[in-house]
Structures are given as structure tokens and as C-alpha cells.
Amino acid sequence: MAPQRFREQYDQIQRSMPDVPLAIGPDDAGEFLYEKGVVLARDGEEARLVEDTVRQHFTTFAGLTADHVRRASPETNRSGITRIQVADPGQGDGGGDPAVAGALRALREPEGRTGRRLVSRNHVVSIAVNACPGDEPVPVEADAQPNPAVADGAHTPDSAVGVLVIDTGLMNDYRSYPLLAHTRGDAQVEECGDDGILRQYCGHGTFIAGLVAAVAPNTDITVRGTLNDAGAILESEFGEKLFEAVDQDGWPDVISLSAGTSNGRTDGLLGIDAFMRELRQQRTLLVAAAGNNSSATPFWPAAYADLPGFENAVLSIGALRGDGEFGACFSNHGAWVKAYAPGERLTSALTGFETPVPYVYQHSTYDTCRYGFGYACTCRHPRHTGVLSDEGGSGKPDQVMFEGLAQWSGTSFATPVAVGMIAAHMTARAETDPRKARTQLMDGNREVAEVRGANVPALIPATWSPTPVALPSTRT
Template identity: 70%
Template sequence: MAPQRFHEQFDHIRRSMPDVALAMGPYEDAAGHFLYEKGVVLARDGEEARVVEDAVRAHFTATAGLVPDHVRRDGPQSNRTGVTRIRIGDPTEGADAVPHALRALREAEDRQGRRLVGRNHLVHIAVNACPSDEPVPVPRTQPPNPAAAGGRYDADSAARVLVVDTGLVRDHRDYPLLAHTTGDAQPAETDADGVLRQYAGHGTFIAGILAAVAPNTDVTVRNTMSEAGAILESEFGARLFEAVDEGGWPDIISLSAGTTTEGTDGLIGLDAFMRELRGQRTLLVAAAGNNSSNAPFWPAAYAGSPEYADSVVSVGALSADGESEACFSNHGPWVRVYAPGERLTSALTGFATPVPYLYQHSTYDTCRFGFDYSCTCQFPRHTGTLSEHREKTGAKAHQVMFDGLAQWSGTSFATPVVAGLVAAQMTAHRERDPRAARDRLLASAADSTEVRGARVAVLRPPTWRPAPAVDQAVPV
């Protein structure tokens, strides 16, 4: 994959989080890049945090001339998440000491027989740090895809689904499928010029897919991610707890966010939440990510762990024709099921007033992931404001108008398809256990496809249809 799109998005996130010093992590595969906070590591509270502090302090005092105060706990800690932030290095200097600290702790970790420390990763919605594409306007006359399934909403029997994402646009209830959807409002849908912000409507789009696949569902959307669709790992666990505490543990959590890491371990910042999730009956349905990589994307990759396999389903995306993996979808043995995720149609904005949007990224002449079908890497053709190509040529960024509906791609949107199918299975069969409903749904799935030489399970909603070809240029 060409790495420039990741770098474009990194710059966008960094500008929208000016108080956080971000760095780009090394990875042998350019598609597996990750972002993290400079100068900070995470450890579990108590004895492990003390071991980390002592080991790092001794290493840097001996090798780098730092004073003891340059290794310190940073701010109040949350007993609920069980995580300690440890700041490393002189904050007045620009150098990032985290890679050196991690190397210094390998010996201590070997003695303990477990990982003691990790970076403070940036968790992001699954279309942003390496976007599959950006939304495309769809006329109101075009039906959603997946289309609305049959059946009616009944508050007494509805399955409860929590969407942890960006918030709801203010006019979301003007879209009939979202009449029963509740939750947090999107804080700012447009910028000072009235232009739709990048990723505004992401949570609304997801809620629309859920309501279409499973009409008898109580969907609650929590605005957990920042304006840039990103949050630090050290804060994410606490925000997940807040989301489930507010309304109680739901049947299903639909999560279209995550991050890769340097190794194959999970996220220390989510340890406590994942342990508590395991003890509930709630099912976490999580996006596999859009790096076209086999690098584990957390928390979806917990589905590949025997400890959490029962409580997590990881979802990859199928291409627009539904016959193979989408060009952008992550893959690997930790991805449990694939569902339609390319060129789905749902609600993006309110239906009261059309709103303009400027494309952020330019499309490519060929698929940046090396696929040979007309994927969302290439079409519809447009030039974006962040593009290096635009800066060199002076090309004008393309603007479109959204009037409610949009077509969008990503494992972000395959995820609510699967969450909706599990919810529909629950209500159709009066099944109270979402994990049992998941097992029954996968056991009855007749379809599979081949992804990188392996046969994988496929779920396609009855109301989903292959997306038609798109125009090669967007209207300006």
C-alpha cells in the first residue's frame, strides 16, 4: 500500500488533538502502522507499575543521564481500569524515550513471564487512520443497502445494542429507521465555514445499518471518540466503562474502532474492561480494521484468543459484489466472519438542510492495496484537501453536497451488519443470550469465501444487494 494516506490522516489527527504529542510507531509492514502518545507508557496498577518505574529509572539514570523526576506517574489513576500512566523523559525536550524504555523492560518482562508495559496507543475509528474511502452522496430516492428488513419495533422484546463511536447528527430522527435511536449528539457536525467535518455522521451511519438489518432493536449511540474519531488507549477503557454504566450492559456492543500494536499482545488499557466483559453475557462485535493487513487490530483481535473468543466477534469486510474480501479489509486467523462492507448505503446527515463536504484524500490510479477490481481506493475519482498531489498540482479539492443518505465503505460498516444479524437472531428466536445467538447464526451460515487461501465464514443480510458500479467522478 502507498503509505501517504496514512501520513495524511496522521497529520489531520495531530492537528485536531493539539494537546497530545503523537508519534508514529514502527512496523515491518507499512499497512500495520500505529499511532501512540510520545513520552508515556502504560502499566497495570500496583506492583507492576512499581517494577516498571524502577526498571526504567535505573536504565535511564545509567545510560541517558536523566534525573529521577523524569520517570514519574502522570496524574490521578483510575482504579476501574487498573492502568497507570508513566511519563518518561524530560518533557521540555522533543525526543521520544518510549522505544528505549520498552527495550529496557524486556529483561524485566522475561523475569515476570508476562508483558508489563505498553505504549499509550491511539485508538481510532476503523476508517480514519487508514481510510478505505470517504462517503459519497446518494439521492434520497435510493433505498438503503442493506434495505430495511421486515418486522416492527416492540420495546418489550427489542434487543439492546450499544454503538461506541461518534455521536448522532441532530436531525437523525427524520430518517425513519432511526426514529427509536437514542444517545449522544455529535458535538460539532460542521466547521466554521459550514462544511461537514471529517467523520461526522460515522456513528449515525452505523446506527442506520443496525436499524435496517434488525428493526426490532433499541440502538444507543455514545459519542466516545473525539472530533478526529480517535482517543488515547489510557482514556478508552474508562470511556467504555462509562458507556455500559450509563444504561447497563447491553446485549451487543458494536465497536468500529481499534488499533494495531508493535507485537501480538492486546491493549493494557483495555485489560480490566475485557475481563469484565468476559463475565457478562454481552457480545462485543468489533471491526477488523482497514489496513489490508494481517496485523492484529485490537480489540477485534481478542476474538483470536481462547480467553475471549466467546465474548468477541471480529468482522472483516466483503467487496461490493459480496463474493470476496474488500481490498481494504484486514484478514488473518483472528478475523472470525466477513460481511458486506463496501459501498453500503445509510443515513449520514440530517434531512433538514443539504450540507457541503470537501474530500480529504485523493483517489489512486490503481488500488493502493494491489487489488485488480474497481475498488473504493480508485472510484469515484476525486481530489482531497490533504493530498500531496493537490499541493503539487494546485488542483482544487472536490466538494459534494449531502442531503441525508450516503454510500460508504469500511469494516466499520460490516461490523453493524453482523451486530444487526445477531440482534435479529435474538428477537426472531426469543433468544436472550447474544453469544448463543451468535453461535446459532454462524452454525447456520451456508456461505463462505476464500480469503488469502483460507475458507472463511460469510454473513449476508437477506435485504443486502450487490452495489452497482459507481461513476468515476463525483459531482462538484
């Protein structure tokens, strides 16, 4: 069942990037998306080595010319990445790209000589993921309260913790939610379609900002709309956008990032390598979502938390189910996930505080959990029919109205809960170093949950209220 959702998302992201032919990888296995006909290399000598190797090994690509290689000067491309075209991206379908796979194989030998990877697919980075959040937003009762509830404390500009949310932009009426009165940043682009229906993923960044503000009221939150295009961006652009986000206002105390991709490797993403190396030299703490593939495969950039040299700079966050006792069905897991926070059916600001906004579901729920769990997870409940899931067009997609708060699930939302706990700890302890605060919080934490049979650190805000789990779990 999980591959069905992935392919639905492939179709939607491809529509949002009509000029970028996409393939499913590796070899149509449904783990990630990437740009067809293109590989990435570091600018300069390594890019030339990649191009020469491709020319030497693939006579099919004898027509490759310098025009295919797009180099940018260091002044305009701090990520230092070059896109190299190795085939006609218009050939074939989305079921993998043999030309790109062949180019990667051809560069394995030079990689052994240089001691580091020279080439990569150009992956699609998307808001954490299958390639989507754990579910779609759900309306709540008119008198519903945020969950986690608003913690005690006030916003004090002189001591507020700086939090940068890199996500979709802010909804136009976000200031009508009192918790976000001090929030600033980029506006969401095209909140609704021509039919007045709320577009998928709109409100994602606003929802995240609301969670941070609820757990840690003494925060200065900035939201950057880096992922406004259906929550997705190419790896080749992502590194540069990350630099732009921190350059605009300076490096913050904490970055909340609910986006990423797997890539079948254990050494990170080539496209953000320069950003991650600079992050390591800063005082900023990156808190990143572990992803929603229900997989142990490393999800980047969250999995940098497990790489030497990044232990203090990155904290990876998985999601707990509604009772806080076990991992959510969709949450990625493994030794590279360093902590878990509530991430199922959280309540925060979405949109429609001033004017109710309609939304049409894109994905249908399932009769059973798509990952094999037995409790009443978000795969199953609440029931709805979605446009992308109805191939035959026999069912009518469900439409709902949003009027302010909503309920949503995913590691996307466990992440800002953890960010809020770190920020609240900084305020309570007058700690100005976010990495020290992270260490102090983790060392002093006594909460644990069970994920796949292992006890893991659980970051549980005092104001969070568990939700009942309707059925006993048959798999944890």
C-alpha cells in the first residue's frame, strides 16, 4: 500500500515541476525521486573529471558538449554544485533512468582513488515525506485548543530564542492567530487554486510555526517559503536556498527543517554538502525530521546526526503515535534517529481564521495500515476519499472546511515540538548556546518510548495531551 501513496505523490510533484522530468529510484523501487538525465558533481576539477569519465565510458553520449554543463561562479553558487547532463531527459518514462545509473557506476572507480564521492543523482527534496506528510490535515471542532497547549511564559524580545523554519510560507491571515503575532517571514504563494480550493501542503509552514510558539512562547520565529512548490525542490537548488535563508537574517539559534530525502547512501547529500560543512562551524542547531517512509533507510539531512562531526550540530526527530508510548506507524527509525516527539494528530494553526477555506482530499485512507500496524493510525482514520487515489473516477473526493486550527500528523510536526522544547529549555536556563541546550535537555530527559522493540528517548512537552489509541498495536 505504501508504494501506491508514493506514486500518487510522484504524479503530483511532477505536475508541480512540469519542466523537470522526474524518475523514481533506485531503479523504480519507490524510495526517492530524482531528475532524469542529470547528475551532480562539485564544481571545478571534479566536475571535469565526471564529464570526461562519462564521455569515455558512454559512446551513446558522444554528443555531450560543454553546453550541457552549467557552471556558476563561486559568487553566485555557494553550494559549489554543477549539473551535468548525461542523456536526453525526455526519453523513457519515470520508472528509473538507466543513463543516470550508468553514469554513477562509471564513477565508482575514480571515487576509490579520490577517497570521496564524486557524483550523485539530483534528488527531489520534499516536506517529510512518502513524499508527503504522514497524512493530510483534518478539521477540528470550533472550540478545539492547540495540542500541545500553550505553555506558560511570555514573548520577551531581548531574550527570545531565534527559530528559522524552512518550509512553505505563511498563510495570509496567520497573524489572526495570537501565538503567531511575533512571527514573520515569506508569504505562501498561491494558497488556493482558481476554484478557491486550498492547495495541498499550504499551511504546512504555518502549522509548524504554531507548534513552536505553543511549546516555547519566548521565540522569534521566521518562516521562509523555500518549499512553496508543492513542498518540493531539487537537491541542486536546495543547498543554495538554505544559504539564502540564513544569509537573509543571519544564522539563528535553531533551524526547524521538516524536509529531506533518502538517497540509498550513508554519507549525506552532495547538493547540501557545502551548507552542512558551514553549519558545523556555526553555533546554530539544525533540528530535522526523520521522514515518513516507515523505514530505517537514512533520510537526509536528518541522518547527518549520525555522521562524525555533526553530532552536536544536527538533531534528528522521529514521531510518536497519539499515546506517546510507541513510534507512529509512518515514522522512519534506526540508530540515526536520535529522539522522538509526539507527531500524530497534533493540533495547530492552519488557515481560515478570518474566512473559512475549503479543501479537497488528495489521498484516500486505507482499510488497514499501509505499514502493517494494528492500531487506529492515520492511514485508516478518519476515513476519506482522495482525488489522486481514485484512478477510475468512481468515488467522489471528500471536501472539508478549515476555520483556523486543524489536526495533522507526521515527523514534520514532531520536529517543531522538539524545537520548542529546546527553545523553552534555553529560556528556562538562560542558556544562549542552542547546542549546549540540546545536550542538557537530552541528558536530563527521562522519558522513553518503544520503537521497533527498542527503548528510545522521547521528548514530551508538559502541555501535550495524549490521544487514545482505539485498537491494540500488533506491531511496534
